[in-house]
Amino acid sequence: GQSLEQPSEVTAVEGAIVQINCTYQTSGFYGLSWYQQHDGGAPTFLSYNGLDGLEETGRFSSFLSRSDSYGYLLLQELQMKDSASYFCARNTNAGKSTFGDGTTLTVKP
């Protein structure tokens, strides 16, 4: 994804907290989404930020700062099953999404 940047890999241990950052180009920006994808599977929606601030959904939270063109996904109480790829996606008001290159999260015992 040429218009978003996120780290390629992150490693953490079970029970820990991990933050995956995402910076994006502002042209046509409407909101930022986060998706999880396990190997061989389709992406599943995690969270969306249309306004600045924090959105909390269980163990996952997402944050957006429009002035900084920056957002992050926060995963708490990490579990082994959280090992997957995480994508931030920039949404336009037409509903089109452009995906980042993804961050591979490895959770270790």
Add this chain to the structure above:
Amino acid sequence: GAVVSQHPSRVICKSGTSVKIECRSLDFQATTMFWYRQFPKQSLMLMATSNEGSKATYEQGVEKDKFLINHASLTLSTLTVTSAHPEDSSFYICSARVRGTVTEAFFGQGTRLTVV
């Protein structure tokens, strides 16, 4: 949540043949659906936006004559890969949003295409 069904999940075809992939929104209407392609360990690349009752909008670099998109109803979009070549082998995924929303996108299960 809303359900998007994609079929087939896997297909193997010979070079030169065409393959049709279906994407259905099962419990909601989708005036717009999106088709993505994903190569191993890479991101989802948007190929085209499928619009019900009108022509699809293709992203730069995507051949419209090779990847035919038809969105004949509010619940069905099809992608046909014509004259397939081995380099077309990839994971093709469709997504849709509930009409009038711009937040959560619901993805189909994906289609693993292998061209031999």
